[in-house]
Amino acid sequence: MSLLEIDNVTLRFGGVVAVNQVSFSVEEGEVFALVGPNGAGKSTVFNLISRIYEPVEGDIRFDGDSLLRHPPHDIAKLGIARTFQNIELFEQATVLQNLLVGRHRHRKSNFISELLFTPSVREGERRHRAAVEKVIDFLDLQAYRDKYIAGLPYGVRKVVEMGRALAIEPRLLLLDEPASGLSVEETQDVAFWIEDIKKQMGVTVLMVEHDMHLVSAVSDRVLALADGKVLSLGTAQEVQNDPKVIEAYIGGSDEPEREVA
Amino acid sequence: MRTVFKTSYDADINYFRHGAQATWYMLLLAIALILPFLMGTFWIGEMTNMLIWAIAGMGLMILVGQTGQASLGHAAFLAIGCYANVLLQLKLGLPFLLSFPLAGVIAGLAGALIAMPMTKLHGIYLAIGTLAISILTDDLIVIAEPLTNGVVGLFAPTIDILGLQFDRYATPDRFYWMVLFVAVAVVLVYRNILRSPLGRAFAAVRDSEVSAQAMGVNVARTKALSFGISTAITGLAGALMGHFAGIFNNETFNIIISIQLLLMIVIGGLGSIHGAFFGAIVVALLPQAIAISRDLISGFVGGGTVAIPGLESAIFGAMLIGFILFEPMGIYGRWLKIRTYFELFPFYRKDMFRRQKSYLKTERMR
Numbered sequence: 138m139s140l141l142e143i144d145n146v147t148l149r150f151g152g153v154v155a156v157n158q159v160s161f162s163v164e165e166g167e168v169f170a171l172v173g174p175n176g177a178g179k180s181t182v183f184n185l186i187s188r189i190y191e192p193v194e195g196d197i198r199f200d201g202d203s204l205l206r207h208p209p210h211d212i213a214k215l216g217i218a219r220t221f222q223n224i225e226l227f228e229q230a231t232v233l234q235n236l237l238v239g240r241h242r243h244r245k246s247n248f249i250s251e252l253l254f255t256p257s258v259r260e261g262e263r264r265h266r267a268a269v270e271k272v273i274d275f276l277d278l279q280a281y282r283d284k285y286i287a288g289l290p291y292g293v294r295k296v297v298e299m300g301r302a303l304a305i306e307p308r309l310l311l312l313d314e315p316a317s318g319l320s321v322e323e324t325q326d327v328a329f330w331i332e333d334i335k336k337q338m339g340v341t342v343l344m345v346e347h348d349m350h351l352v353s354a355v356s357d358r359v360l361a362l363a364d365g366k367v368l369s370l371g372t373a374q375e376v377q378n379d380p381k382v383i384e385a386y387i388g389g390s391d392e393p394e395r396e397v398a
Numbered sequence: 399m400r401t402v403f404k405t406s407y408d409a410d411i412n413y414f415r416h417g418a419q420a421t422w423y424m425l426l427l428a429i430a431l432i433l434p435f436l437m438g439t440f441w442i443g444e445m446t447n448m449l450i451w452a453i454a455g456m457g458l459m460i461l462v463g464q465t466g467q468a469s470l471g472h473a474a475f476l477a478i479g480c481y482a483n484v485l486l487q488l489k490l491g492l493p494f495l496l497s498f499p500l501a502g503v504i505a506g507l508a509g510a511l512i513a514m515p516m517t518k519l520h521g522i523y524l525a526i527g528t529l530a531i532s533i534l535t536d537d538l539i540v541i542a543e544p545l546t547n548g549v550v551g552l553f554a555p556t557i558d559i560l561g562l563q564f565d566r567y568a569t570p571d572r573f574y575w576m577v578l579f580v581a582v583a584v585v586l587v588y589r590n591i592l593r594s595p596l597g598r599a600f601a602a603v604r605d606s607e608v609s610a611q612a613m614g615v616n617v618a619r620t621k622a623l624s625f626g627i628s629t630a631i632t633g634l635a636g637a638l639m640g641h642f643a644g645i646f647n648n649e650t651f652n653i654i655i656s657i658q659l660l661l662m663i664v665i666g667g668l669g670s671i672h673g674a675f676f677g678a679i680v681v682a683l684l685p686q687a688i689a690i691s692r693d694l695i696s697g698f699v700g701g702g703t704v705a706i707p708g709l710e711s712a713i714f715g716a717m718l719i720g721f722i723l724f725e726p727m728g729i730y731g732r733w734l735k736i737r738t739y740f741e742l743f744p745f746y747r748k749d750m751f752r753r754q755k756s757y758l759k760t761e762r763m764r
Contacts, residue, residue, distance in 0.1 A: 189608065208616075210617065212612070213612060213613055225608055227604075227609070228605050228606075229601065230605065238599070238601075238602045238610070238615070240595070241595060241598070241613050246595065248596050248627075251596045252594075252627070253587075262407070263408070266410070305613065
């Protein structure tokens, strides 16, 4: 059984079909990339998995369990973490606090014991902190631990958001354009981290990415989407050479060539 | 500037960051405790009033500063706390020791219940919705005349705790200490919220609901909890306000109080306990400051002891405009800047507290 199964999912916004009968499955332990031109429906697939959107048709199963039966805040508890294309960090909080919010899934105390800050709450805080420190070490965020997000540069925010998702200790990590807006060096760091997340932590990664260098460097399988439909599925090499994918990106060969004035 | 060498995670969990900070706050508490020996009855009353406002401010701060939900209806919960406390004493004969916490619980439950439909609203709509609650409560108090005595109002009985009398006029020191005790307890609870998962869930909802949800935070439940805790604390402040005022009716907790409470925490500085206290100092002591400065001015210029109606509101409004234009972080924000200036002297830079603009913040998935 696959870890994540997208089964014939369709989503419409009014007359626009954002995702049209898309099916694919992500196996445990692989890095699976979604590529496609703008508006292809990649982020929409993420938002369907996060339960921000409700599909019109089809089913999404995680570990055999239909996600459609769960409210949005249960998704993290099931072990699916995500980042956002446009960075959705908690800006008026420190890096440490942001990462600790990722530990919310592992919270064991109720609010009354937290109001009184009983010893068990303190014990829990120590455990969460230890878990978060591991993420900080992994992503080299030590220098930013007590800095507010509002004052951090874009590249660091991207990393913090990945760290927050890792603090959840997920089984499946959804990365929405992890390298967008990053420099070449930063993108290489991201590539190494994704390798390590897969190999050391054993986390399955599903990512949306435009940078084909990154995609071909880290992903085991690639799915190309265009206009909400599946175009091609295979290794990065296969997908890149697929005539349908080339057509979607740079236009068909049957199109009459325009005269350049 | 102080560098704190942390050797355990507890250093970030404890109330105080280092020993010197603990000493300063203990000193402040000691001064607050001996205040009745240093001041006359009138000023003790003013300090008590200030502390009650600070408690109410902390209640609202949890909602507005910590969870990012606006409320223009908190006077309603002051009223609920006040009436619940006094009615439990008068009608059921409960002692203050029981009626006081129960008043908080009742106000909290009322707040959480109202929050369930209310928190589906955002921003300005939430403000208008809560404003309606404030107006409604005013009317409800008048309608429920058999219970609340309508516009005539109720007298708050003298507080009796295990044979000790607490009365604002007869024993102002004792009343002050009791309010101080409640204020310190609320501060501790507030700090506990901030350092526990609950406080982080509040901050998560404040800064980005969509990613709070993706982190497993139940947004609706968190908002209702924040409303409940906030209104419970406000209810406690309302109960104390009733005993402080002695007599109260529907007018005591009108919309103006709601607005004043919100302006108070904005002027004090949103998102901090200090802000609630700084704001309370402004609100509680402004009338006295105006009276004193009027006496001074008339002493120099002569004549003119005429009361100017609306002067207090005008000055308050002007202060708010000033703060929003020049110091959106409030008095506490300014205090932080001044402190940093001296800590880093002479290396303070003008732009140190300037926020970077946020990158591509999206609202489309809300």
